[in-house]
Amino acid sequence: MKHKEDYYYDINRRFLSIVGQWPYQKPKARLFSLAFLLICLVNTFVTQIAKLLICEDEQCIFETLPTHILMWNILVKVLTFRFNNQKIKNLTDQLFANWDIFETQEEREIMKKYAENGRRYVLIYSSYLYITAVSFGATSLWPRIMDAVFPLNTSRPIMLIWPAYYFVDEEKYYYYIFCDMLIILMICLMGLIAHDCMFFTYINHVCGLFAVVGFRFGHMTYKCNIAERNLMDFLDDVYHKDFVSSIHVHRKALQFTKLIESIFSISFAIQLTIVTVAVSITLLQVSTQLHLNIAEATRYFLFIVAQLYYLFCFSLQGQKLIDHSLDIRDKIYNNAWYEIPVKRQKMFLIVMRRGIEASTVTACQIYVYSLQNFTTILQAAMSYFTVLASFNE
Template sequence: MRLDSHRKMICIVKQHFKLNRILLLTIGLWPYQQSLLVQFQRIFLISILTSSIVFQFTLFLTSECTLDFVIKILSSVLFFMIFMIKYNLFWINSQAMRSLLEQLQNICNELKDENEVNIMKKYGSNAKRYTTRMIGIFMFSIFISFCMPIWSHILDIVRPMNESRSHSTVLLTQYFVDQEKYFYLIFLHINAAFCIGGTAIIGTGTMLIAYLKHACGMFTIASYRIEQAMTINNLQNSFQNEIAIYKGIICAVDVHCKAIEFCKSLISSVEGLFFILIGFGVISLSLNLFEMYKALSYGDAKEEFLFHFIIVMIIFLYMFLANYAGQEIIDHNNHIFYAAYNVRWYVAPLHIQKLILFMLQRSTKAVSLNVGGLFAASLNCFASLATTSVSYFTFIYSTQQ
């Protein structure tokens, strides 16, 4: 089913990356915006993130550094450092992110027929659904984190007491000012940092997932082209048919190679910082699991439990989605092998059978998102990271007994 000459092609940014664009524009990370105003916006936002981490570290200057205290501070500091890493990941690699968008647009412009366009639209819609759901989760987390510190103020209005309740934040900080007097300024600073960091995590994370979803669409198109090429052979064994089969297989190999190169380009641009991110994520998850357990043990530390529970769920969900996206890449690449094996290759001419054999051999090579040569994004990797985090939590728990 050929595309009509007047038919409009897919516009990747407008149709599939609209929500991602809005998220990244709010924090100055959209790769097509490089003006001086955007540069100032980035410096201002990164300053808020950096200062939120610094004012947590300053507690070590004024407090006794017991092991329990160090764990409590690091449980939140590492989480905010994840915000920093994610923000800088897109800032440093803005040109690479722009190049990936342009590659996707060029691939969409080369699609052969309407079925291929529909395949790419399907995967683009899946990416948009991911983004919408993640925005919903983020908004709920922001609402909870906003309500926790001012809960005592709300209680003063609803159920006033003879004595005023003290204002405090769950996040421990040292601003070297009267914490009670400047509570709302401190509260504003902490929540601004959380909103910026959360938007960075959601915006960059959903952008990367959208890239990988489109890569899955490219693998599916390669499978589709193989199946379509071999159905030509069912009509008649003519010289023209053989040429048509050759062209169909060449087109399938071409989009398959482009999908592999796209994945390699994506992972090579983020590999270094992602390796650090994995380490921080595992350690932060372990420490927050321990703090969550402590809050649960005390019984009356509901706000602390909820704070650490939100952090654990964010890290856990992010870790799962990243590895699930990697697993989808592996599965879609494997499907090309099944597509080539299941077509009626045995009725094709011998030289075409040899061509399909080469495709089968290439498809047996695993295509995965490998980070630092140690982590290949997959469900097995997610299980390993989760198990490692629980092991560290168990070790910390045993040392505190």
């Protein structure tokens, strides 16, 4: 399906198509891509679980868990799109259809700005995660590089991209294992990025809708300056049409937000739990390896920075949605509402009443994604880290 706004969503389309999640993809292509991604995840689960089974102490388990938890998080994201396939299609249909409700060039420019912002978020987010993933993987080559530059009497212990057991001699087949892990990491990370970036695009789109509503309410008295003040019937008709069109867009934005919430709410609750535990365990590994193995500590440091960046991006998008939904009431209040016919002024109260309640993205209606709650999650992760560190002493 081709749309004239495809430019703003082309990166999302490519990511989702590769992992078999694009709503307009052919069924066979979707099934093949999704099956390939799931095979990569199963490959990772088998080798990581095998490593956990042969672990002889707590330290080995804690070393394996962070990346193992990451793979479960990716699986949750992939299944979220798979099990909500029809809702995702409806949401994407609305994403394109909403462009047809704008009446002026100014409104289209507002939506273009927000669509461009969404595209920019996708580029920055995906680039950062891939750069971090490559850096994380490259650090595992450090012992081999040191062996070549500063050789010892014996080879340094090998370091895999993540702890795993491949049922073969890891020293002999190291480079094969390294390539397998790196390829799997890039493919699985694509499933994570496809999910997250489409969510960012949805949020920026609904923020654009709220911005258009605010623009309409903020300029509702503009026609009053170019019309005769004594033509009250004409003015009343003008205000009625403007008000109805503004309410229509506002309702579209609220419906769009509710559909986002229905798709991601349960998934976000699972993901939030997973990431909070992962941050705590990774902090433990950083503190443990800091004085033992600088290379390992660096790897875990990169991993925890990526996890915090992930949480911050979602909190930032949730905060944007809250701010834009609440901005409607301010736009109405700052408008020259006193110049509008009295019966239209009363209608504004209905919109302002709805504007008191912020539109949010939540995790099962328990946790609201916002910058304020971002610090709450960090505090919870630090608390779990303290508990784990006390048991690890």
